[in-house]
Every structure is written in structure tokens, then in C-alpha cells.
Amino acid sequence: MTASRKKSREIVEAGLARRRRKEATFRATGMLATAVGVIFLGVFFATLIVQGASAFKQTFIKLDVVMSESVLAPDGELDLAYADFDGLVRNALRRDFPNVSGRGERRELYRLVSVAAGYELRDLVAGDPSLLGSTVEIWVPAASNVDMLIKGNIDPSIDESLRPISDAQVAWVESLQRSDRLETRFNTALFTNGDSREPELAGIRGALMGSFYMLIVTVALAFPIGVAAAIYLEEFAPRSRWSDLIEVNINNLAAVPSIVFGLLGLAVFINWMALPRSAPLVGGLVLSLLTLPVIIIASRAAIQSVPPSIREAALGLGASKMQVVFHHVLPLALPGMLTGTIIGMSRALGESAPLLMIGMVAFIVDVPGSFTDPATALPVQVYLWADSPERAFAERTSAAIIVLLGFLLMMNLAAVIIRKRMERKW
């Protein structure tokens, strides 16, 4: 016995070093794997912020605009829709740079300022017609190329033919900077405008409103239906084949690719029910079907966590099953259900694939004002902008993503807070 034990001990001791090395390798691999996800997250947010932060600022140019009646109302009558406000901007620029001559050069000069300048002048005159004839000092948005130059996204030292902005334009911009006629300010257009072909005019308000209307529809449908379904399945459904089928079905629906829901929406809501394409109403319907399983699963878990003793106590006092559920179980399970709903909503907010199917991917300038107006959604706006080649759109895409992630973060925080504050210990 002792001899064999001694031999065993020797064998074990001999193998220890090798086994310790293997152990260390295994552990290091695990640490590395965990780091992969975390590092990706870090790189990802860093890239996003580096690319997107500058989109929250925008370059403006100061112009002294003469509201010349001869330009705006050549025949004595001011028609705001057709008046040549762009002409005023051009005149102002020419006065600032009197040495610029020749059609080509002048055209380059005019391109320093965004087309939005004319609109702003028009709004100004529309608000106060007495401005006509006076000289107005106004800050107008610079063209996106100037904006990119100022933000350092265009390198003026590379060859002129390789950048979208000419040497002359660079020189003018520098001269504007020297005379304090150029500055960067907070980019309000990003939050107040709809989509646009001009990067400096493009904003996310249309997409935000589209997402907002969709989420309203989604919450209004998915929350009550989800809670009702969960109540039935947990409290009333007899254990039968049918309830098993519903159970399997819900779990499966939670894992069906979202694009398939888009096909459903296209075939049923648009082709069969003839609801309008691109409408937040349809988007909301599709997203509520998509989030329903999430909400049902979370709500069932919340109901399960209500201890049976509470039901028994209420039943013992003579309440009907329905009264027990609605007066006692439901209020206690509500925080869990709300948490699940918010999680579901945050998933819906980030969803884009099914929306592509139902036409919410169109280029829409107007900010939607109702549930049936054509609209797009924030993640779809990201998709659309990501496709645009201009550097200025890449910046805005990152900014839109930052806004989107900000909303998602807030929703998840809300869920966590609800869970923490309303958590009960039984």
C-alpha cells in the first residue's frame, strides 16, 4: 500500500508543472476572450465619438446682406416663393471679396455658403417685411465642404485635385477666419431639420418623429396585448396541447429573424389591408408583433415571481379568480412587466430591417406630423446616411448613432431604475 502510494505521489508531483501551465494558458485564454468583447466596445465607442462629435458643431459665415428691393421685387411686388434671395447672398459675398472676377471663380465663391442661406433670408423677411431695403448682418451656415475644412476633415495640404475644395476657396475661408466672419456653433439644424441632400441641412428630426410615432403605436398595441396574453397563459390557460403550442410558438417568434416580420407587414398590412406605405402606423404594427414575444415572456416571468400565497390569501377572502389577478397579481407584477416592455421598446427602436420591407426607407424631407404621413426611423436614417459618399454624411451618421444609442441607454437605465426601485423581496 505504502509503496504504491509513494509511486502515485511521485507521478502526481511530476505532472504538476505541466498541468499548472495548461491551467494558466486556459485561464489566460478566458481572460483574452472576455477582453475581446470589452475592447471591441471600447474601440467602437471611441471611433463613434471621434467621428461623430464634430457633427454637433457647424460652421457659420457672417454676411452683411443688403435686402435690395431691386433684387427681391424687380417688378415692385414681393413674392416670397419666387424672390431671388440667393441673389442677395451672392451680392453679399461679392462685396466681401471684390477682387474675385470671372464666372468660374465667382461660382466657386458662392459655393462657400450653404443653399440654406437663401431660405434663412426668406424666413427673416417673411417674419419682418420692414427689413426690405435695409442691410442685415446675418450668420448663415457654410457649405459642407467649408465645414469639413474647418473641422480638419479635409486636408488643405494635399493636392488640389484630390480634395473637394479648391485653393482659392481655402484662401477665402482663411481670410473670413482672419476677419472673424467665420465661426463654429452648436448644430441646431441636426435636431430641427428633416433629411436633405445637402449634408449641412440634413437633420434627424424627421427620423426621430417617425420613430416616436412608431413607438407610440407599438406601446399602445404590444403592452396591453402582451400583458393580457401573459395573464391568460399564466393564470387561466389549462395545461393543454393548445397552451403548449402557444408557448413553443412565442419562444420561437422571439427568435424569428426580424426581416421575416417585415415580409409579413408587407404582405398583410400593405398589400392585403391596403394601409399606406412608409407610414409609422404600419411600422408600429410590425414592431408590435416583433416585440410582443419579448413582452409576453417578461410579463410571464413577472407574474411567476408573485408568490402563490398572495393569490391564496385573496381567494380565501372570497375574491373571484379574475379579481385576484387584476387587484392583486397585476399590480405586483407590473414593475416587471414595465421593465420588459421598455426592453422590448428599446429593441423596437433599434430595429431597421423590417422597416426596409414596408417602404420606410424612402428619402423624406418633411417631418412627419401624423401616424400616416410618410416617415422613416432613426436607425433607417443611419442606414441611409451611411450609404452617402460625402464625408459630411459619415460625420452625421455617427452623430445620429450617438443620438440613437443615447435613447437606448436612457430606456435601459429607466428599466434598471424601475426594477431597482420597485423590486420586492418576498
Added chain:
Amino acid sequence: MTETKITEEEAVPEARRVETDGVPAAQKPNGVAAHTVVERVAELGEKTVGEVRCDNPFIVTENVDVYYGDNHAIQNVTLEIGKSEVIALIGPSGCGKSTYLRCLNRMNDSIESARVTGTITLDRQDIYGSDLDPVALRARVGMVFQKPNPFPKSIYDNVAYGPRIHGLASDRAELDEIVHTSLDRAGLLKEVKDRMDEPGTGLSGGQQQRLCIARTIAVNPEVILMDEPCSALDPIATARIEDLIDELSRDYAIVIVTHSMQQAARVSQRVAYFHLGRLVEVDETNRIFTNPQHKLTEDYITGRIG
């Protein structure tokens, strides 16, 4: 029943076990029992009654304290365990006997908040010393758990597991030999020799526990720790395990935690009585059960606390 539940929770390597294991009952609010225990803490005294030393010591623990975070689970335990004796650790739930047992093969290591002070030596070697690998220690100090826990593998693979990881067998024939001997010594060979490839989880509870014992002795240990090995078994299976312990005691030092005083009386030569994390009394089995020195021991044995 209560005993079973608590020890089961001890097996969970999460922080929550800290709250149950070894919490002095005095800290638990509103308990009637707590009231009586508070009064009795004073009776504990600092020194262990009886004889903590033995003739041929193999495991020596000197002034061992165990903490789970802020919770002082074991206080100042000094005890010697002989080379071929069966020593039973008894005491009420949460008294620290399982915690003490798990110090002897460093199973407490895997609990983040656990801290052990004092010295524990195995054959004059410090087992908490930096030069000792717990892996090597556990090859020498085997352990059988409260609930039979065969791996979800075949009977053969269960027994071959230890020899395989330690590389004890150089070829298949040698491994077969080890597996057969171990099963034989655990008294299981006859029952399973025709179904070595069937899963170990398909055996009855008593057979599973004997499989776990076979699995333990396949590594060729010097000490076997048993943590209430029969608490999940029926009386017949229990009797078989007790016979087995008796046989094994010729070759191994055995430390057994039990909540059954009859079992302690049947299988052990010495008994150590734990109470609220302290070792109250150690003595030869006969003496403890016939003539306990300490009032607490007497109360426990006569069923006044438990």
C-alpha cells in the same frame, strides 16, 4: 431535514452561502432558539475539553480560524487526526463541522471571501504553504460528498477520471486494473462489472455513493474526507456504506461529518463535537457517548439541542 438543506447550501460557491453557513444563531433575529443560544455562548469557553492530541498524528490542525468575509465561521480549532483512525465530527447545523472538513483538502479555496488562518499540516507538511499545490493535496486527501455526485459519464469513466487527470496509469491495462480494484474495494464491482459503460447516474443512490467512494480511492489517497455521506441514503444503503467505512479504515485515515450520533458511534474511534464554530470536546467515541465532559456535548447527545 434542516441539516440537509444547510449543508447543501454550503456546496454553493457563491457569496450567499456565507449568510447561512456558520452564522452564529445568536445573530438571527426573532428566533426562540436564538434566545437560548445567546445564553449558552457563555458556556462555550475558550479551551476544548477532552483529548485533542493522538498517538500517531497524521493531520495536525493548530489554532485554525476560518472567516467568510466578516463572518467568523470557525474559531481557534486545534485537533490531531491519527494515521488510521475514523474520526467523526458532530454538532448542530451550522456549527462549522463541514467548514472544518473542507479546510483539510482546501476546498474552501474556491470561495472568494473565505480566509483560513492557523496551521494545518499533513504528514508534517503545511498544506496551506506556498509550495503545496492544492491539486497534489487533493490527490492525497480524497473527499466524498453529502449527495452522491457521479459525473454524467459511464461507470468506468467515473472511476477512471482521477487516474486519468493525474496520469496514474501508463496504459489501458493498468487503468482497467485500477478501476477494477477500486470498484472492488468499494464493494461495487459485482453489481456493475457487466455494465461498466452505462452512465453512473443510472445507479441507485447507495450505489452512486459507493461509486463516488471508488472514484476517490482510485486516486490512491491517504485520507478520505466524508461529508455526511449517508444523509441522502436509505437505511440499507447507509448500512452498506458504514460497513465499507469500517473496511476502509484499515488503509485510510477517515474524517467523517455526520449528523447521526448513532452513525458516529458505529463507525468512529474518536468523536469531535463542534458548536457555533468552536471545537467543544474531543474524545474517544465510547467516552463521549457514555461520559461527556462538557455540558453542551451532553445536551447535544441527549437531544436537548440539535
Added chain:
Amino acid sequence: MQNLTLILLLAAMAGGAFFMGRRRSFAVVGGLAHSARLHSLPGYYGYFTLIWCLLPALGLFLVWVLVEPKVIVALIIESLPGAQRTMSAGELNLLVNNIQNLAAGDAISGEIDAVMRDAADRYNDYVAASRRMLAALTLGIAGLGGAIALRRIRPEFRARNRVEQVVLYLLIAASSIAILTTVGIVLSVLFEAIRFFREVPLTEFLFGLSWSPQTAIRADQVGSSGSFGAVPLFAGTLLITAIAMVVAVPVGLMTAIYLAEYSSSRVRAVAKPLLEILAGIPTVVYGFFAALTVAPWVRTAGESIGLEVASESALAAGLVMGIMIIPLVSSLSDDAIHAVPTAMRDGALGLGSTRSEAMVRVMLPAALPGIVGGILLAVSRAIGETMIVVMAAGLAANLTANPFEAVTTVTVQIVTLLVGDQEFDSAKTLAAFALGLMLFVVTLCLNVIGLTFVRKYREQYE
């Protein structure tokens, strides 16, 4: 807006019905003081009246709103002069569209003739008439229902049971929506897919090696029939999925192992929420990252070692998709590992295993069914993932196993075929539904098998 007014009116009526029902219940027992003589609490009589007032009217309203456009269009077509009625379905559709736009006062394409203007006027008349009828009928039914309910209120009337019965039906209806959704998915993709397979044989779709769905607008154009062999799409999907799984499975599994076995609770408390954030990032954002950051990086890296890399390589899309799936794999593996009883781990450690030996030889084999189930769910997720591949993978249907080339996937093709203007009877659009059917069937199988594994496994140790 008119519908909204109607709904609001209906809601007001329902509210009124509630109070009337309640009052009536007091009245039938002779005053508030005697309400104990009622079978149910007074509120239930109110709810009973409300239900009778609201539900039938609401039902009618919904059916009406859904059916109305179709009926009106049918009436308009019916009333068109003979010449138009002989037009092809497509032309007729366009005409009706124009009439509708004209009626709404929008700009339309083409000439406006007297027939159309006439039809548009008639259209508006029909709509107005329909609205009037709807309002009258809905409100009438609401009033009638309320009145009937009120008449039935008696002291011994079991209002609570009636109300609860209705609520129960509503609950059942809510829970059947999930089933209806599945049925809706199956039917909608199945019908269109069957129409597709009437034009393109199933065998060509399943086994054809060439995919170019560009059908011509007119039948007499050159190359008017596209080819619909979906094998390159399946291959591309598999390639990208495989790359994603090569990233996600080892990383996800090792992450789960590290967090379950090795990390301190503090690391766990930080890493787990971070992984959850990773899981919560919208896929379109991953797509953006794949297309604008990872793809150029993969390309530069590949070219620096002398490889030819397409700018929309399968590798870039697959890598990012893999990262996206890491949290899914790690959380499902974590569940599986935690479901293995600690006694297994203790047993292995007690025999002198190192922690990695205990993990690899005991815990993982025990957790394997759960992990496999999780991986199947992850594969299903990768196959159905859309935005990453739409943004970062190509459109060209290459049949290749080279991860540096551009491939296209089933989901990419569904999106390209259906985004933009389309006619609903061309093989091109129908092909999208055939692909959708494939996608649904395959993911359904993976999900059901995966979920069964996960659940069976959980039961095993419970």
C-alpha cells in the same frame, strides 16, 4: 381625423354607459343604501353596460375601415366606361391610383381626362357617404347595445360573471395573436412563394447555380427572364455565418467560462453589463461599423500581406456579425454552465482536478446540450441577420468559399428585391418571398431544435 372624432365620441358614449349602468343598478334595488342586494358590485353593472356599448360598435368600425377601400375601388371600377374595364390589371391599377390621387387633390402623372375627373368626384362622394354611414351605424349600434344592457340589469343579474367572461375572451384573443402572427407569416410568405414557384421551378431555385433576378420591365426586352438559382445565396449566407460562428463560439464560450469560473465578482460585475450593452447595440450600427471601419481595415491588412481582398469582403461582415453574437453565445453558455450542479464541480476538484480540468472534462460535457442549443440559436440569429450584411456584404452572387471575396446572402437579396418601386406580380419581387420562406423554415427548425435542447437540458438538472 374624422375617424378619430368618431372614436372619441364612442369612448365618450362608453364612459356614459358605465355610469348609466352603475346608476341603473342602484335604481333597481331602490337606492345606494340597498346595493348589498345586488348580486355583483355596482361597478360590474357599469362595466357590463360599457362592454355592450363599446365592443360591437368597435368591431363594426374595424371591419368597416378595413373593407371600405376595397369596396369603393370595386364600385369605381364598376362605374368606369367599358373601354377602361377591358384594361389589363396593371393599367387598371395605375388608373385607380391616379383617380385616388386626383380625388385627394395630389399631383398625378399623365393627362387628366373627363372620365377620370368624373371618377374622382364619384370617389369622393363614395368616401363621404361611407363615412356618414359608418358614423351613423357605429353610434347607433353603441346606443342600442348600451340600451339592451341597461334593460337587462336586475338585482339578481350576475354582472360580474358576465364581465369576467368577456374579459377572459379578450385575454384568450390576446394570447392567440402570437399564433396568428405565426400563421400570418407562414401564409404571407407561402402564398407569394407558391406564385413564384409557378413561374420558376422549385428545383431551379434550390439547385440552380446562377442568381441574377433582373427581369425586364417589358416582356419583349432582351434578357427578359432572370435566373433564380439560389445556391450562391445559400453558400454566401453559410460562409458569412461560418465566419461569424468561428468568432462567436470560442470567444463567447471562453468568456462564459472565464466569468463563471475564474473572474472575481468585481470583474464579473463590470464585464456582464458591458456584454449586455454589446447585445443591445442596434444591428444597423454594427453594419455601419462593419462597412466604414472594419471592411477598409480588413482590406488594408489583407493587402499588406499580399492578398487580394474585395472591399465588401465576406470576412468583414462575418467578423462584425461574430462580435455581435458573442453576448448571445456567452449568456446562453453561462446559463448552461450554471445549470450544472456545483456538486459536479466539487466532485472534480475534490479528486484533484485543476479548475480547467474540472471545466473541460466535467462541467462542459455536462453542459453540452445546453451549449449546443445556444449555438443553434446563435446560428439562426446569424442566418437571419440583415443590416450588417446589407451594409457590409456585397450584392454580387458569387459562388465561392473565399472569405476575402464579396458574397451576397439571402437577407441581402430580400432587401434588394423589395426596396424601391416594385410590382407585386413580377418574379423578381415574388423571389423575395420565396427566399423569405426558406429563411423562415430554416431558422424555425434551428430555433425549435435549439430551444428544445436548452429546455430539456434545464429540466434534466431541475
